[in-house]
Amino acid sequence: MKITPELYKDMTEQYAPKSKSYVNISFAFLIGGGICLLGEGLLNLFEYFGLDTQEAGSWTSIILVFLSALFTGLGWYEKIARHAGAGTLVPITGFANGVTSPAIEARTEGWILGVGSKIFTIAGPVILYGTAASVVYGLCLQIVRCIMGDQ
């Protein structure tokens, strides 16, 4: 009997176990929510010490990124992420983990072509397309302004 790619596709789908989605989603919710809760706590703490909202936001990001880099270096972030999935991927700590993990690993290939170039392998697309999207938005704003005759 001849096995066609279409028939085989059905077979593989039948045998592939599905992710335990309800467990994964619950973990993502709890741990992701937990990290945001920590962020909220830090925001309030900085505001309590008299920083304005924007400054408090920046310091919160810096602290969270620091904690993520530390956890990544100690090998803990990956262990939490195994269960948390998107819960550790989506917060800014996930972005920091994406920067730190290739940097640590590329150390054996030297500082310039190792760490220097590999540090952006995962975070690069995020920065690139985030910036590009914001520029598109900025262009729209600016064109509208010109048409409205503000300038």
Added chain:
Amino acid sequence: MLEYLWAFIIGGAICAVGQVLIDYTKLTPARILTGFVVAGVLLSALGLYKPLIELAGGGATVPLTGFGHLLAEGIRKAVDEKGWLGVFSGGLTASSAGITAAVLFGLAAAAVFKPKDK
């Protein structure tokens, strides 16, 4: 106390959306992260993200959609102040603290830590 509850719920929900994308689509983590940032820019441009931040605080700023919002906010302000130049300078200026922290601590971690086996 209510703001902490909202931060937890909204933050958790945004992450849960990410998990649904991981489990039910073939999207890789890199695509999901990129999508979240772009979605943040879009939602902010449509004026939908600001109310979410007012409600949930860290629950909306900590996920990467918040990073997108930061970029969009920065652009909006810079375009108001500087016009065409703002289109170029606004986004990264606003998000500079987070990016610089990530790169700097990443570099420091590379100096301090050795890669570990799983």
Added chain:
Amino acid sequence: MVKSLGRGMFHMEQSIYIASCAAIAGKKEGEGPMGQCFDRVEMDSHFGQETWEKAESRMQQETIYTALQKASLTADDVDIILAGDLINQCTSSTYSLRPFGVPFLGLFGACSTMAEGLITASLILSSGAGKRCVAATSSHFSTAERQFRFPLSYGGQRPPTAQWTCTASGAVVLDTETEGSPAISGVCIGKITDLGVTDANNMGAAMAPAAADTLTRWFKGTCRTPNDYDAIVTGDLGMIGGKLFMELMMKQGYEINPCYHDCGAMMFDSLTQDTHAGGSGCGCGGSILCGHFLPLVKSGSIKRMLFMATGALMSPMLVQQGESIPSIAHLVEIVSGKEND
């Protein structure tokens, strides 16, 4: 000399003996159900080296030394070494063999390398081009992860179909003289098979059709059936690929279930070791063949077996370009010395 049984399929008219073999594995593999069968379990995943790549080379080198030692040989007694691994340019093998000073042929067959090496060595020895060959292979979780997936400390979630690359190595010394040892009596060179699987996290499914193709060709070419074998062993199809393979064979009219084993499924306890669909990598099939099955053939508890190492000939670049994953499976028939006449 060899007798051709069809395209790329040969019966060895002169026995090719397995004089000795050795297997070394890493900590996680040592903690698994097969932990007892290896010659050595190394607790330091760096194998005392600076980098992961050097660690893998070191592991392969020590495995070859151990195999030679067990046969009371030195590198100078070997005519040709055949070795391969998963890493770009087969560096784990070239750096492992750099100090040996033995004529060397580098092989790439992804995880099918153990069988590819045994086939090439058997054909070389049959032709009289050498008296003694070594076939070796290795894989290391960390080098494979770096090259094919993400950095080790990156917090990614592995889907349930993903397999775990084994840190393990296997080496076999083959010659034409050691009568009474397990012998290679036939080989079948696999064809590249591709049924359109594009998911790099489901290698077992990509490789199962290649294994089914090779085994079906073998049964047809030799007029044998699964009942002629005490064991039919695949390299690293894992839990999912293994089931698909059995189903594919069933569709061809061969029921292999009673004597079928897969090294990838045997290597880990997937419930406690979080390895999802099982082990993979060149070293997975290589180390379990050398550590578990060949000793059983030697003792006579397995009289006749088939070893099929399966390889997903995958490149991350081509997968990014949207290509599906071509696969291959090479087959080696091994008989015990008592069986062989």
